[in-house]
Amino acid sequence: MPYLFAAFCAIWIVLFLYLLSLSRRHRALAREVEALRQMMEQRAASRSS
C-alpha cells in the first residue's frame, strides 16, 4: 500500500509542478505582451501629437 500511495503522489506532484511552471511562464509572457503593446501605443500617440 505505501508504494501505491507513493506512486500516485509522485504522479500528481509531477503534474502539478508542470502545470504551475506552464502557468507562470504564460503569465510572464502575457504581461510582457501587454507592456510592449502599451509602449507601442504610447509611442504612436506621442508621434501623432
Added chain:
Amino acid sequence: MKKFEPFADGVLPWLTGLAMLAALAMVFLYVPTERVQGVVQRVFYFHLPAAWMTFLGFFIVAGASASFLWQGDRFSDLLAQAAAEVGMVFCSLVLITGSIWARPIWGVWWTWDPRLTMVAVLWTIYAAYVLLRVLAGDNELIARYAAVLGIVGVLDIPILYVAVRLWRGIHPKVERMAPEMAWTLLVCTGAFLCLFAWLLWLRLRSLSLRDEVAALRRQALASS
C-alpha cells in the same frame, strides 16, 4: 490554432478533470486486485497510458520536425517543441512509477533491463532536445539540428518494443487480462489522452505567445 481555442480552453480542462476522476474511481474502487502482485499492480493503469502518451508525444516531435525540415514552417517547429516537453513529462512519470512498482516486485528501484534501459535512453535523447531548444532560443540552425535529433530519437521506440524479445528482459508483457482490467486500462488511457491534449495545447499557446513577444520587440526596436 484559433478555431480550437473554445474547445481547448472551455471543454478540455473539464473533460480531463472528469476523465481523471473516472480513472481514479476505476483504479481504486472497480478493478479487482491482481492475485500475484497485490495492490501495487494498480500503478500499471497509470504507468502504461503514461508510456503510450510518451510515445505519442515523441512521434509528434518526429512528424513535426520532419515537416519543419521539409517546409520550414514555424507552426511545425512550435508543435515539435511543445510535444517534446509534454512527452518528457510523461516519460518522467513512466520512469518514476515504474521504479516505485519495481521496488516491492523485483526488490530493487532500478535494474538494467533492456526495456528500462531503452526508456532511460529515450528520456536522455529528448532531454537533450529540450535543453538544446531552451539554450539556443530562436537560432534557426540549432532548430534544424534539434529537428534531426527529434527524428532520430524516435527510432528508439521500436527498439524498445522488440527489446523484451531480443534480449530477454524481465519487464512484464501484457498478453491477456480480465475484462474489468481492460476497461480500467481503457478509461485511464482516455484520461491520459485528454491530459496530453490539454498540456500540449497549453504549451503550444505559451510558445505562440513567446513568438508574439519576439515580434513586438522587433517592432518596438524598428520604430525607435
